[in-house]
Structure formats: C-alpha cells, structure tokens
Amino acid sequence: MILAFILFVFKGRKAKLAPDANIKLKYDDDDLLLLTPGPVKLHPRVLKALSSPVRYHREKSFIDSLNFVTKSISNLEGTNNLTVPITGSGTAAMDSAISSMVKRESKVLSFVNGAFSERLYNISRYYSDNVTPYFKEWGKAITGEDVKKALEDKEFDFVTLVHNETSTGVLNPMDEVMQEVNKGGAISIVDGVTSVGSDRVEVDRWGIDAMITASQKCLGGPPGVSFVTLSKRALSVIEKSDRGQNYYLDVRNYIKGGKVDVPFTTATPLVIALQEAIAMIYEEGLDNRINRHRLMGKAVRAGAQAMGLELLAERGHESNTVTAIKIPDKAESVVSQGKRYGVLFAGGQGKLTEKIIRIGHMNTVGEREVLTGLSVLDAVLTDLGIAHETGKGTLAALKEFSSAGSN
Amino acid sequence: MILAFILFVFKGRKAKLAPDANIKLKYDDDDLLLLTPGPVKLHPRVLKALSSPVRYHREKSFIDSLNFVTKSISNLEGTNNLTVPITGSGTAAMDSAISSMVKRESKVLSFVNGAFSERLYNISRYYSDNVTPYFKEWGKAITGEDVKKALEDKEFDFVTLVHNETSTGVLNPMDEVMQEVNKGGAISIVDGVTSVGSDRVEVDRWGIDAMITASQKCLGGPPGVSFVTLSKRALSVIEKSDRGQNYYLDVRNYIKGGKVDVPFTTATPLVIALQEAIAMIYEEGLDNRINRHRLMGKAVRAGAQAMGLELLAERGHESNTVTAIKIPDKAESVVSQGKRYGVLFAGGQGKLTEKIIRIGHMNTVGEREVLTGLSVLDAVLTDLGIAHETGKGTLAALKEFSSAGSN
Incomplete structure (x- = not known):
C-alpha cells in the first residue's frame, strides 16, 4: 500500500506531458457563454x-x-x-x-x-x-x-x-x-x-x-x-x-x-x-438597467477600438445592446475559434457575412461578461494571427467601468 | 418549560375543529393534475x-x-x-x-x-x-x-x-x-x-x-x-x-x-x-405506447359508462387519447369542482360548451391517473348532486386493467 503510494508519487513526479496531449477544457454547447445578440443567456x-x-x-x-x-x-x-x-x-x-x-x-x-x-x-x-x-x-x-x-x-x-x-x-x-x-x-x-x-x-x-x-x-x-x-x-x-x-x-x-x-x-x-x-x-429598475446597458456598450466599443479594431456603426449612433466589429474575411473563423474558449459571438448576416462579428451585451451581461468577451476576442485574434493591439481591450473596458464609478 | 409542554399537550388534546375550518388541501395551479387533452403533464x-x-x-x-x-x-x-x-x-x-x-x-x-x-x-x-x-x-x-x-x-x-x-x-x-x-x-x-x-x-x-x-x-x-x-x-x-x-x-x-x-x-x-x-x-416502444393508450382509453370509457354516464363519440369510433363524456348543463361546474380535488378536466369547445367534459389520457397518463380521474369525477358528481352510480367507475377501470394483464 505504502509502496504503491510512493510509486504513484514517483511516477507522477516524473510524468511528462505527451506533446499531443490536450489539457484544455473542452466547452460543450451547454456550457457556452452566449454573447450573441439573442437568444441571450438566461438567469x-x-x-x-x-x-x-x-x-x-x-x-x-x-x-x-x-x-x-x-x-x-x-x-x-x-x-x-x-x-x-x-x-x-x-x-x-x-x-x-x-x-x-x-x-x-x-x-x-x-x-x-x-x-x-x-x-x-x-x-x-x-x-x-x-x-x-x-x-x-x-x-x-x-x-x-x-x-x-x-x-x-x-x-x-x-x-x-x-x-x-x-x-x-x-x-x-x-x-x-x-x-x-x-x-x-x-x-x-x-x-x-x-x-x-x-x-x-x-x-x-x-x-x-x-x-x-x-x-x-x-x-x-x-x-x-x-x-x-x-x-x-x-x-x-x-x-x-x-x-x-x-x-x-x-x-x-x-x-x-x-x-x-x-x-x-x-x-x-x-x-x-x-x-x-x-x-x-423591475427589481433592477428600468433606469438602472438602461444605464448598465449603455455602460456595457461603451466598454465593449472602447475595448474593441483599443485593440485597433473598427466598429461598423456610424459614430454617434452606436447601439447600447449589440456591437458590430469589422473583421474582414476572417469573421467566421473568429466565431468558430471563440467557441474553443467557451464563448459564442455572432457572425454577420446577409451581405455582412464574413465581414463582421457581433457581440451582444444585453440582459445578464455585466462587467464579468464584457471582460471575458474582450479577453477571449484578444486570444482568438492572436491564435488566428489577426493584427491587433494585444492586452489593450480589457484595459480600456476597465477604464470605462472605473470612470462610471461602478462597484 | 415542562409545565408549558404539559399545557401544550393538554390544550392540543382538547382542541376541537372549528365548524368552518377547512382541513382540505388547497391545490394551486402548479399542483394540478392535467387530464386535459393537451397541453399534457410533462415527465x-x-x-x-x-x-x-x-x-x-x-x-x-x-x-x-x-x-x-x-x-x-x-x-x-x-x-x-x-x-x-x-x-x-x-x-x-x-x-x-x-x-x-x-x-x-x-x-x-x-x-x-x-x-x-x-x-x-x-x-x-x-x-x-x-x-x-x-x-x-x-x-x-x-x-x-x-x-x-x-x-x-x-x-x-x-x-x-x-x-x-x-x-x-x-x-x-x-x-x-x-x-x-x-x-x-x-x-x-x-x-x-x-x-x-x-x-x-x-x-x-x-x-x-x-x-x-x-x-x-x-x-x-x-x-x-x-x-x-x-x-x-x-x-x-x-x-x-x-x-x-x-x-x-x-x-x-x-x-x-x-x-x-x-x-x-x-x-x-x-x-x-x-x-x-x-x-x-422510443424507450417505451411505439407499439407498447399505442397499446397503453388504447387500454387507458378503454378504462376511462368503461369507468364513465359504469357510472351511468354517456359518451359523446359514436360507438366503434372512440378516440384512444381523449374521451368526451356528456354532462348536460353542468359540464363547466364539473370542471370547476374538479380543480378543488387537484384535477383539471377540460370542458367542451364551441357548440359543445356546457354539454361535455373531456378527459385526456395521453402521454404520462397511466393506471394511477385514470383511477385518480375517475374517482375524482365520482366525488365531483356527488358534490354537485348529479345522478350517477357512485363507486362503480374505478371498479370498471380495474376490470379493464386486470383483463389486459397489466402489472
């Protein structure tokens, strides 16, 4: 018994990761964080x-x-x-x-x-x-x-x-x-x-x-x-x-x-x-809820722009509930790679297919989800070799959060 | 402390039910047994x-x-x-x-x-x-x-x-x-x-x-x-x-x-x-499931008829999933009183309103639900003073069950 334990520890200590081993968590569809512009994650x-x-x-x-x-x-x-x-x-x-x-x-x-x-x-x-x-x-x-x-x-x-x-x-x-x-x-x-x-x-x-x-x-x-x-x-x-x-x-x-x-x-x-x-x-209060959505929208846009990405929406008319980000020719790959990190962004529709990704920030989306979304987007862009300013997205979002005085 | 306990027991023993007390369980809508012909109770x-x-x-x-x-x-x-x-x-x-x-x-x-x-x-x-x-x-x-x-x-x-x-x-x-x-x-x-x-x-x-x-x-x-x-x-x-x-x-x-x-x-x-x-x-098997529905239909019809009630459906063309029973002028009262027993029957639609009740026997309806439905119907008819043969409904259903050799 004791011998077995020693052998186990010894083996464990010496064990090396096989080069093809996948130690990452595999997210299945029940465990995806929906950052799509609806249907949304339910509380x-x-x-x-x-x-x-x-x-x-x-x-x-x-x-x-x-x-x-x-x-x-x-x-x-x-x-x-x-x-x-x-x-x-x-x-x-x-x-x-x-x-x-x-x-x-x-x-x-x-x-x-x-x-x-x-x-x-x-x-x-x-x-x-x-x-x-x-x-x-x-x-x-x-x-x-x-x-x-x-x-x-x-x-x-x-x-x-x-x-x-x-x-x-x-x-x-x-x-x-x-x-x-x-x-x-x-x-x-x-x-x-x-x-x-x-x-x-x-x-x-x-x-x-x-x-x-x-x-x-x-x-x-x-x-x-x-x-x-x-x-x-x-x-x-x-x-x-x-x-x-x-x-x-x-x-x-x-x-x-x-x-x-x-x-x-x-x-x-x-x-x-x-x-x-x-x-x-009603428990959150409609005004609070609207202000929260505005802040989350601001943070997502600031994060995307700080990463050097371009927004689709005309300046001054940006939505508070969904943000479209230009990812020319690589949008579907970004959506697909995002799922590897357990996050579901939406692609473009109709003539915008392959041109944009969309991040929904509605309903249960708060600071945690925005930070998750932006950092996963950063990781995905890195994985796919898409030029961007790494590390700057969440920083910009955090700045928005702190200037709004949340928490 | 001990004195309080003795007093409590003493009081408890002597307590009498006030004549207007309602000791019956009040069924709310979350606890209704749906014997409607859809939507059905979900497993x-x-x-x-x-x-x-x-x-x-x-x-x-x-x-x-x-x-x-x-x-x-x-x-x-x-x-x-x-x-x-x-x-x-x-x-x-x-x-x-x-x-x-x-x-x-x-x-x-x-x-x-x-x-x-x-x-x-x-x-x-x-x-x-x-x-x-x-x-x-x-x-x-x-x-x-x-x-x-x-x-x-x-x-x-x-x-x-x-x-x-x-x-x-x-x-x-x-x-x-x-x-x-x-x-x-x-x-x-x-x-x-x-x-x-x-x-x-x-x-x-x-x-x-x-x-x-x-x-x-x-x-x-x-x-x-x-x-x-x-x-x-x-x-x-x-x-x-x-x-x-x-x-x-x-x-x-x-x-x-x-x-x-x-x-x-x-x-x-x-x-x-x-x-x-x-x-x-598929786990139940479609043939089994069809035969179960036929048996439940037979049992409900036998039960209703044994209580002296008349079926709406022409003989030889009775549904295996829903039974319509004639309750002239009192159908809605039967539906309403059924809820007091925690069972929801359906009334008639269109020109059959107030003329029939309908018992759905589909999906999760088995022997227990049929016996519940028939005995509650018996109780309701008694409450409302509607002429019927009391006690005979479940008996007739049981006979159907045993002749089918179930259990």
Whole structure:
C-alpha cells in the first residue's frame, strides 16, 4: 500500500506531458457563454421558472401571468397601449403587425439599413404591391433628414423601420425620426426587439402605432414568444376590416372586448419564464438597467477600438445592446475559434457575412461578461494571427467601468 | 418549560375543529393534475431538459437535436417524408400546411365533425374562395361512405380533415377514409395533433400529403412548436410557385436544398425538451405506447359508462387519447369542482360548451391517473348532486386493467 503510494508519487513526479496531449477544457454547447445578440443567456431564476409544471393556457393563474407580461411590456415601452402576445419568434410579430393592417393596395414606405429592417421590407412586399424602399448603407443610421427626403411630395399609409438594428449595431435616433414620420401621418410599424426592456423606448412620446418585440433578447426570456403593441390609431385601422392577410397571426384573433384573448394553445412555459425575467427587470429598475446597458456598450466599443479594431456603426449612433466589429474575411473563423474558449459571438448576416462579428451585451451581461468577451476576442485574434493591439481591450473596458464609478 | 409542554399537550388534546375550518388541501395551479387533452403533464425528465441552458438556434448541436426531432416525427408517422418544424402552436402548423399550398382559386373540400376540423375549414376559407364543407354531427366519425358521397361528380385540389377529433373524442377510420380520398386525387391535409406519437399513424400507407402535429399532446413535449410532414406530391405543389399566402408560416422558408432550415429564431428550449420526450417514446416502444393508450382509453370509457354516464363519440369510433363524456348543463361546474380535488378536466369547445367534459389520457397518463380521474369525477358528481352510480367507475377501470394483464 505504502509502496504503491510512493510509486504513484514517483511516477507522477516524473510524468511528462505527451506533446499531443490536450489539457484544455473542452466547452460543450451547454456550457457556452452566449454573447450573441439573442437568444441571450438566461438567469438561473428564469431557467427555474421555465421548468415549472406546465400550466393550462386557459386557467386564471396563467392568464394572470400573461396579463402581467403584456402590461409590463407596454409599461417598458412607455405606453398603456394594448400589447398582444404571439406564440412565435420576433419575425412572427413583424408579420402579425404588417399582415393585420396592410392591404394589397396599401402604400408602404420601408426604411432599410440592415437585415431586420430588410425583413420588414420583405414582409411588406409579401402583403402589399405598393412598397417603396428607402435604402441606407448598412452601418449608417436612418435620420430625420432621411425621413424628410423619403416623404417629400409623397403620401404613405404605413412606414416600417427598426429602432435598434441588431444586424449592424446601429441605434436609429427615434426622437427626430418619429417626429418626421408623424408629420406624414402614416401608421408606423417599428421593430423594438433589441431595445424594449434594455434601452429607452417611448412609444407614446414618439407616436409609434405598432411596436414589435420578442421574449429572447432585451427582455431576458427564452425564445419563442413575441409581442405587438398597438396604438388607438392602429386599433382603428384593424377595426375597419374584419380580417388581415394571415390567419394565425391576425391580431384580431388575440383581442376580445379590448382585452388580450388566448385563441390558440400558448407556449405557457415560455410565458411563465418571461414573467420571472420581467420581474427581474423591475427589481433592477428600468433606469438602472438602461444605464448598465449603455455602460456595457461603451466598454465593449472602447475595448474593441483599443485593440485597433473598427466598429461598423456610424459614430454617434452606436447601439447600447449589440456591437458590430469589422473583421474582414476572417469573421467566421473568429466565431468558430471563440467557441474553443467557451464563448459564442455572432457572425454577420446577409451581405455582412464574413465581414463582421457581433457581440451582444444585453440582459445578464455585466462587467464579468464584457471582460471575458474582450479577453477571449484578444486570444482568438492572436491564435488566428489577426493584427491587433494585444492586452489593450480589457484595459480600456476597465477604464470605462472605473470612470462610471461602478462597484 | 415542562409545565408549558404539559399545557401544550393538554390544550392540543382538547382542541376541537372549528365548524368552518377547512382541513382540505388547497391545490394551486402548479399542483394540478392535467387530464386535459393537451397541453399534457410533462415527465420530470422533460421538465429538466426544458431548463437546460439556452442553445443558440444555429449551432450544430441544436441543429442535431432539431433533426432528431423532425426525423423521429416522420418515423412515428410511418414515413420518411420531410417534417418541417414551426415555432408556433398546432394552429400555426394547420395554417402553414394550407397557406403554403392553397391558392385563392383552389378547390378545397373540408370535412367538419368537430372544432378542430372546423378550424381547418375556417383556415381554408381564409385562403381560398372555393371551399366546400362536408358537415357531420359532432361526435360522429367521417367514414369512407362520407368521402364517397362528398367526392361524387366533383373534383377538388385539396381535402382537409382531422385524424383524431380532440373536441369530440372521435377517431376517424383513416384506412377507409384515405382510400376514398385518394381515389379523388386531391392533395390531403390531415391534422394528427392528438394521434401522432400515441396512436397508429400510417402516412405512407394512407397516402397523406401534409400531416400536421404539435409538441404538447401525444408527443409529450411542452406547448409552442408544431410540425408539417410533406409528401413528394405536396413538395411538388410547393415547388410550383415561389410563395404561399403567409410569410412567417411559408414552408418554403424552412426548407433549403431538400433539408430542414432554421430561417428565424426557434424556441430552442421547447425543442430540447421535446427531444427528451421523444427519446422516452422510443424507450417505451411505439407499439407498447399505442397499446397503453388504447387500454387507458378503454378504462376511462368503461369507468364513465359504469357510472351511468354517456359518451359523446359514436360507438366503434372512440378516440384512444381523449374521451368526451356528456354532462348536460353542468359540464363547466364539473370542471370547476374538479380543480378543488387537484384535477383539471377540460370542458367542451364551441357548440359543445356546457354539454361535455373531456378527459385526456395521453402521454404520462397511466393506471394511477385514470383511477385518480375517475374517482375524482365520482366525488365531483356527488358534490354537485348529479345522478350517477357512485363507486362503480374505478371498479370498471380495474376490470379493464386486470383483463389486459397489466402489472
């Protein structure tokens, strides 16, 4: 016994690492840190709520939860407008808003400066024969000037745009944009999937008629439910006809006597989990949460730039929830190598594929995650031989954190 | 101290129950036994899978899970046809099948003998101006004779019907029905939401072109994802035009190079949980599982009839997964009182409201749940003063169990 122990120690001491041994931890997909711009990592409390026993979708206690969720979303959007819940992804809510109101002959103006505003344009073209696009370079913001130009001498029934372009990391300046949109009098359909719950949204003040959002990004819930918040003007458009163009997503199905109704089976576990996520938003306080997201955005941008990398977003219009970083021709390799370190960045979409990586800094992303993301990015760039200033990313982020006086 | 103890015991011994005290356990909604025909109670293993860390919907490990789920569903349906996953309820899959293929001018024949076949009819009318209904009394089956009559001297592009009518507890005899449908040559769209995974389904043998199912019933998963399985004929109809009538639910979005694609955010936690539920189906064995469901159906029907209650379903066409029991004018009271005992039955839908209750016996329902359901029903009928043979329900069920030689 004692001899065996001595032999073991002796052997252990003399053991050398085989040259091909891999002593690194292998991260599997259950252990990836999601720094994607949605779906986001769920807080353990939200995961726990997700696995509560399944509720029947017509029981009062579930309806209470659903009402809490929809009313909270209106509240986080700065309005008392009616929020309608949809079982489906954010695209389902986009489709719902458009197909419930737009007719084949409706005149629609679609502002396109990224993949999600392009999707609004594509959905509009699917349901109307009369859609005018206004294209802007991906990475640039839609401004009040753009809206003015697009509306000059023209009349539209509907206008579509996104608030925060998840594909480019651009935050459109809604104060000036909506002021110009509303001069035209069109019904506005706005995608707030990566702003509602984590950035300032003012549906009433901005005068947005249909605000779209989804569970899995800035609200901190699991993916699979989405929402449309309808103004009185939007509701009056809807009441004018007895049907839209999409049976399953027709908001008329989901409203009964001015209140939310549950016409079809609902993804009850997702709603219960989202309820917990929203409760956590209120515990943190919306203002605090918005300021946290702004700080994290600032830190990620400062870190990327200190590493000598270039941002895609036009200066002054950077998103607070997602940052797009230019990595020409090597973006997919960076994403792939990041997984070796247990971190998942997102690549570019559509024409930005292979050109950028995107770092989501929403929901449970705090200082720890930003530092992790920047230092892993540094390691990955080194591994791949991509020129950058090593060691400077986290330093710049730390400077942002300390100047904000956190901790 | 000792004195206090003696006083306590003395007081305790003398304590009498106040006449208004409620010593019964109050069941909350998290502790309800769901005997509804979906959503069903989830097995603890499935609940655990549901709360795994969120997967990113474009990662390989998630795509592997999704492929396992869609291929298994085809397999459970007796086919190798392509199964397309939809983030949405069963109604979304109904809409997807219809709106992806049916045109405004298409001739559609809809068989209606309950609320879900009526929904297929309503969706068909939403997308086509040329829909012929064939109405049958709710509670009766659609037979080969019905199909013959409906198709006489007429030609249709599409036929819609349900396999198992969840609203009435009727199982349509698909062998004879589909034989007649296929003589007409129309593309068939069939709802298998309460059969696939728990009853015999033979998509290839029956020649079904679009088979619809959903996660939360006979497959044993959480609610929120649904599926359409498409035959080569259905795919060729789809390939003939470049779009359907519903953007979000167009199956063209979900197929790329003959394989399943993930165009939009997917409800990844629901898919991961469903994967576990389907793994459990294979562990039990599909044949075993079907036989179990048949036995549970038999036991519930025998129990209800022994209590002197009447079934809604026509004799010989009773569903193996849900039983509708006539409770004239008192159905909603029975459902409501059942909750006092911690059991949730479902009421009737549409024109059957207040006329029937429905007991779901699918997925995790075994002998224990059937005995619980029948004895609680007995107690509830007694509470409400509804005439019935008390004590006979469970006895009849036990007889079924022992004649089947279980345990």
